[in-house]
Amino acid sequence: MAMLLLVVITLVSFLKIESRLATLAVNKAQARMQAMVSLRLALAHLQQEAGPDRRTTARADITANTMQPNWNWTTIKNPLWTGVWRTDKPAQPPAWLVSGRHDRPAGAQLISLSGALSYPADAQLPWDTSYLPPPVNLITLVGDASASAGELPSANSFGKPDGRISLPRIPLPDPGVAGTYAYWIGDEGVKARLNLTDPRLTPPTGTATDQMKQEALRGTARAGVEILQGLETMPVGGIDPRVRSMQELPLLTLATGTGLLETTPPSVAKHLYTETTFWSRGVNSDSRFGGLKIDLSLAFELTEVEWLASEFSAGPPPMDSAGGNLAGVTYLFHPDDTTQRAAYGDLKVNVPYGGANHSLSTLYTFAVNPSNPTQLARGPTWDALRNYYRLYKELDWSSPMTPTIRARTHFPNTISLAASGYGGTAHYSHRYNRMDSGENYLVLDFFNGQPSPRPVKVSVTPYVARQLMVWGLMEEAGQLRLTLSPITVLHNPYNVAVKLSKDPATQDIAAMRLSFRAWDNWTVNFSTTSKGYWSRRMIDLARITDGSANWGESFRTYIKDGTILQPGEFRVFSSASVGPVPFTRLPPLSTNSFDFLGGFYLPWTDSNGAPVSRLPTDTISVGVASTGPFYVRHLLTCWPGDRIMDTGNSNDGQLYNVCSEVTELLANDLDRSGVIPAKVFSAGVVLPKSGQPPIILAVFDYGMRWPRDPQPFPLFTHSNPMATMTRPEATGIGPSSMPPGYAKTSSSFKMVVRAANSWPEVLEAAGTGSSLAFGGQSVSSGNGGQSSAVYTEVPLAPPISLAQFAHANFTIRDQEPLFAIGNSFGSLFNPINAMGYNTYGLTTWDQTWMLNASLYDRYFLSGAAPEITRGVVVTEKRSLTTVLDDFVAGKGTLANPRIALFSNRDTVTVRAMVGNHRRIAGATVTEGAFNVNSTSVEAWATILASSKRNKMGAANETQPAPHQNARYPRAIRADLANYNFKSPYASPNAWTGLNTLDDDQIKLLAKSIVDEIRTRVVLPHRSLYTSINHSPTESYTIPLPFIGLAQFVNRYLCGYHYDTSLVGCLQNAIVRADVDGANLSNRTVNVAPVADVSLLAQNNAPGSTPWTPPDGLIRSNLTMQDPRSEGTNRGHLLTGAPTSLMQSDLLAVIGPALTTRSDTFVIRCYGDITTHPSSLSANAGCWIEAVVQRTPEFCDPSQPPETEVCSATDSYQFNPKLKLVNRLFGRRFQIISLRILSPKEL
Structure with missing residues (x-):
């Protein structure tokens, strides 16, 4: 029981x-x-x-x-x-x-x-x-x-x-x-993703080549985890893909001593939970206007026939795959947020050249004056941007470490414009200026009786950094001679060698020409004891030995075919011989040297034209003067049909419409350039003879306004010396109307007439055979001048970051910046709180702001491009079709490794989508997309550190040290140039374009970015229209994050808070960091000259000041401010220098990862x-x-x-x-x- x-x-x-x-x-x-x-x-x-x-x-x-x-x-x-x-x-x-x-x-x-x-x-x-x-x-x-x-x-x-x-x-x-x-x-998305690797640095098979490493300097795809505490020893290949969450991060403690260095008790992984992630991806959609982004890689890789039929060129916008209408590619949204609220549309402009009309799309179009809708501000043509993208296909890699590109001007060139009826004024310089047009030419599609010419191909050529005309005196066989020594300094600002190369179909032996004009207004004033005083026009003296000299072309110089300028070089060219030769309008080729024994001579004749012999008792006086202009036309043979050595000069059409033209070097007159008194020589003074340096009478010195020389200007950030129009009348001010105290040259250049007691005072030369000159900071090495300075870039591979287009030289006027796209410097011709300004009958606008607004929300670069083999001619190792086939099959990546497949559709449909520039974003995502509204300093530091551990120039992957190898080059180079690491601007390393940062700089910059974000998001006034976020009952405003990438990149247009209205978020973060000692742009040693509004004031010193509108809201665009010390100017004149970190330098590296959602x-x-x-x-x-x-x-x-x-x-x-x-x-x-x-x- x-x-x-x-x-x-x-x-x-x-x-x-x-x-x-x-x-x-x-x-x-x-x-x-x-x-x-x-x-x-x-x-x-x-x-x-x-x-x-x-x-x-x-x-x-x-x-x-x-x-x-x-x-x-x-x-x-x-x-x-x-x-x-x-x-x-x-x-x-x-x-x-x-x-x-x-x-x-x-x-x-x-x-x-x-x-x-x-x-x-x-x-x-x-x-x-x-x-x-x-x-x-x-x-x-x-x-x-x-x-x-x-x-x-x-x-x-x-x-x-x-x-x-x-x-x-x-x-x-x-x-x-x-x-x-x-x-x-x-x-x-506001965290930095940890588990990212870059197959260009750590390929699945084999090892990374130099080509792959160079390509990996743009659009970084790895995670910079080594900057994080506890992950300093993580292998370059990245985090083991089996680790999928932050909680599993401690598993990375490796037996080798690398990986996660955890604390006791464990804290590193928990600390990183708020700062990092294993998951972030981004849809390539437009957070500002909605819709998928358009892939410029696929668009720019279209064949010529496909391109012409596309919406970017002459074709209509396509339909979506269901037959619905898609928008055009011209940005239409008006900056005032009211006048025009359509985002993008199909708005073409006629661009005639080659005898035919071409209906093309521009990047943007808006009515800059809403009361006059016929006045349209238009951006560059999409053709020009595409042409820059495709420059990588034009490189000659015969020398693997020194790629070379053939120099070329903008296109349509002079010949193609002349073929469309532009007559003797076929060049851009004779269209967009007040001398040739009384109309508001910048906002008209048709003026001077013809459509406005617009470039469809960019210029890549050395520019004239300095042009000197040195007049001297010598005596030969008892007769006095006036000597002429033309000296040209060409600057190649590019990361590649540039070759001057004529059209093979011609018999020309020169590839570049400088035609000097208007000697009718140049005079030589003579006096001797025996003959008294008299004057002769320079043109009359020239005609004694060459009767063909006239106003249209008084003289020319040639630079020979085949001349190559290495990256960054300032090369000097002069006329060399055993002694001066009789003047001729058509001289022999210049040589690459500073030669002051050669040149040309003009007979010294009296008022009746008779040669003058000096009597033993004569005291003589001679002076050279000019009322101007100083006028040189710069020609280059580069496009089919160019002929540079034609001799006819009866009219401008015969002289200049037979060859491409780079630009015009012009000082309208010389009354503000200085005056040189006549030199007096006592009786019995022995004058130089042939084979000896002539006595210098006067130096006419036209050249760049370098930062440490008198009368400087903020070059490249607020000007473009490589523009096709370098004339002062591009401001809208006529040749005789320039206000007192302002120069009669364009922004980048000055004209100075000066004396020199010796030839080294004329020009300081360097290099073997005195073949190089100085520039960058100064024309003098004593002021930090350099013989090489790489400012800008030709892409060595398909561009994958929008900021790389900062280097696209499509600019027409010197008064507009070269460094526009991806930067945010305000225009010196437009107020900080407006998007249009009219003075002297000319309407201008902030091109930089509009370019960024056009591009940064709607477009991306997938890297869908052929894989290339470098050689004498760039060839395709794998065609674009093969690259896309392999990508869809999971057997390869695109040139932008962040782009990954993400689609549930069938393979056939996906393949069709990834081959279409309008549809590829529907089948892909961006791995590691990073939301710029992040307030995590460590996340920003990790993103910025993604550029670490890569070879650059002479530096291997870890140089100068493992904590000093974050690469932010202005321009990628294939050679072994020295890199910059906090070098003062007096050092040549600061001018190579190869910038490297250390971990402390990265962390300080990351902190400054977050501080700047917090400053900006509380400000609702960002455009010409105010948008405010109200909270329920309180009187304050809820901060508003950046609503689009363009807003993050651009400056605010309000003007109330100067610091946010002067430059964009990243640029001002650089300013903040430098105030705290980062040495990113300015340097604590060899501090850069201040860019102050006083530099733009009227100035009567020789060379004067380039004219800008005398409005405080305009001239303040020269400055920058740290909001912690508002009112203190932080701007400096070396902002555009090759290793001065700019916003576009950052965006070229990390830009493809950034998003605003x-x-x-x-x-x-x-x-x-x-x-x-x-x-x-x-x-x-x-x-x-x-x-x-x-x-x-x-x-x-x-x-x-x-x-x-x-x-x-x-x-x-x-x-x-x-x-x-x-x-x-x-x-x-x-x-x-x-x-x-x-x-x-x-």
Whole structure:
């Protein structure tokens, strides 16, 4: 009986245990279901708020300066909440992606804020201090197992937010359901992705070649993890791909001693939770106007026939794959945000050349004067940008370390314009200037009776950095002679050698010509004791030995065919012989040397034309004077049909319309260039003879306004000496109307008439055979002048960053900058708070601002290009078709390694998509996309450090040291040039274009970027129209993140806060960092000359000052400011120097990774089953972590991804053909990782 009772008791016990286990299992299953409900709610919330394209995202701490004054990382509330702002309705308050308050109805936080200007009472806000949920309500979503507490800045840390998240549990709303939920959605795009490698540096097979390493200096694709504490020894190949989450990071502690160097107790991985990620990807969509971005790589790789038929050239915009209309490629949105609200359209302009009309698209078009819609400001043609992109195909790699390109002018060139009826004024210089046109020529498509000429090919040529005419005196066989020594300094500012090469079809032996004009107004004043005083016109003296000299061409010099200028060289050319030869208008070739024994002589004749012999008792006086102009036309043979040695000079057409022209060197007259008194020689003075250096009478010195020479100017950032128009009348001011105190030259150049007592005073030469001259800082080595300076770049491979187009020389006027795209320096002809200015009947605008606005939101470069083999001719190792086939098959990457396939469509469809410049973004994503609204210093530092560990010039992968090898070259070079590391500007290393930074500079720059972001996001005034975000009841404004990349790149147009209106965010961050001693642009040793508005003031010294409108809101564009010391000018004249870090230098390296919205998010959600519906006592709970990725596909995939989002007539409205579900929810989110977490894993 007892045994039976024991069996019964035991059985009952087992039944109770089984029942409890069954109940527990049921509770766990129900809790998991509740957690899935929570996940579904979170997904719905995320899809609603962040699914559409026109969104920008940021962490809540971006609002802290305004919403939580006096905050620090230990006191700030809810810094990791994710905010989503609408870019089409920036005045709408942002949505916050958390589950909401426990004392409000479930789902209250999900209610759309569409149309609202303030928050509803039910919304939970990150800065709200009035809501304090009871501790029993809080549930941990991210705990100590994943993250760590907030850290204040210290000597070893910039500080960081608390990574732990606790939110109130919200009762599930369904009747009779006992349970609660909570969720938090974290923004992964504001973190730096760790698990990225660059196959150009660590290829899957074999080793990286020099070509691959050079290509990897643009658009970096690796993660700069070694700058992070604990990851300093990570191998260059990156993080083991098996590690998929921050919690697994400690597994990287390697037996070799490399990998993660964890602390005891472990803290590194937890610290990095808020700063880094393993997941970030970005959809290549336009966050400003909506729709997929257009791939310029595929567009620019089109064949000539395909290009001509495309929307960029003469063709119409294509249809999407469903037959819907796509927008054109000309940016139309007016900077005032009101006049024209269409984003992009198909607006062509006629560009005649070669005897035919060409209807082409430009980058932008807008009515700069809204009251006169016929006056249109137009950007460069897309053809010109494409031509720059394709220069890599034109390089000659006969010498693997010195690629060479044939020098060429802009095209249409003179001959092709003449063929379209432009007559004797066929060159750009004789169109866009006040001497030749009284019209408002910059904003007219038709003036002077003909269409406005526009370049469709860029110029790549040495420019004349200095042109000297030295007049001297000598005596031969008792007769006095006037000597002429023309000296030309050519500068090759490029990273490649440039070769002067004639058309093979001609018999010419020269490839470059300088034609000197207008000697009718030059005089020589003579006197002798015996004959008294008389004057002769220079042209009359010239005609004694060559009667063909006239006003149209008084004299010329040649530079021989085949001349090669190495990267950066300042080469000097002069006329050499055993002694001066009789003057001839058509001289022999100049030689590459500073020769002052040769040159030419003109007989010294009296007023009757008779030769003058000096009597033993004669005191003689001779002086050279000119009322001007100093006028030289610079010709180059480079395009088919060019003839440079034709001798006829009866008219301009015969002289200049037979050869391409680089530009014109012009000082309208010389009354502001200085005066040289006549030199007097006493009786009996022995004068030089042939074979001896002549006595110098006068030096006419036309040259660059280098920063350390008198009368400097901010070159390349605010001017372009390589422009096709270097005339002062390009300002709209006629030749005789220049106001007093201003130069009669264009911005980059000055004209000085001076004396010299010896030939070394004429020009300081260097190099073998005195073949080189000085420039860069000065024409004098004593002032830091250099014999080589590489300012700009010809692409060595297909460009993959938009900022590389900063080097595209499509500029027409010297008054516009070369360094425009990717930079943000304000125009010296346009106020900081306007986008159009009219003076002297000429309307100008800020071309830099408009170019960035046109490009940075709508376009990207996928790197879809052929793989090339370098040789005498660049050939295709793998065609574009093969590259794309392999890419789709998973057997290779594109030239931009960040671009990865991401599509659920069939292979045939995907292959068709990736081969189309309008559709490729619908099948790809950008790996490691980084949201510029990030306020993580460590994330920014990691992004900036992605340029580490690569060879550059003479530096191997680790030089000068492992913590000093972040590469930010102005121009990539194939040779072994020395690199710059904090070199003072007096050092040649500072002029090679090869810049390297150390870890301290990177970290300081990262901090400065974040500080600058925080400064800018609180300012709602960013364009000519004010957009403000209001909070519910308070009088302050909720900070607004950057709503598009163009806004991040550009300066603000408000003008109220000077520091943000002078330059863009990254450029001002460089200023901030330099104030703190970073030595990025300026140097603490050999400090650069200040760029102050006083430099633009009227000046009567020889050379004067280039004219700019005398308006303080215009001239302030010369300056820069650190907002911490507002009012103190930080601008300097070496900003454009080759190793002075500029914004475009940063963007050329990291730009392809940047975005203004995130597309990857992590969801931590919780669900439980409680004892009864109103209870907070949980029977079981479940935590889920999901990583979700926005995809290129719409929620309703029946519409193709490339479907236009905004209206064709108003970008603030939707495309009426876009389905409602796609308007409301945008592109579909997809779960790419899902984990059930235990409490120990939180």
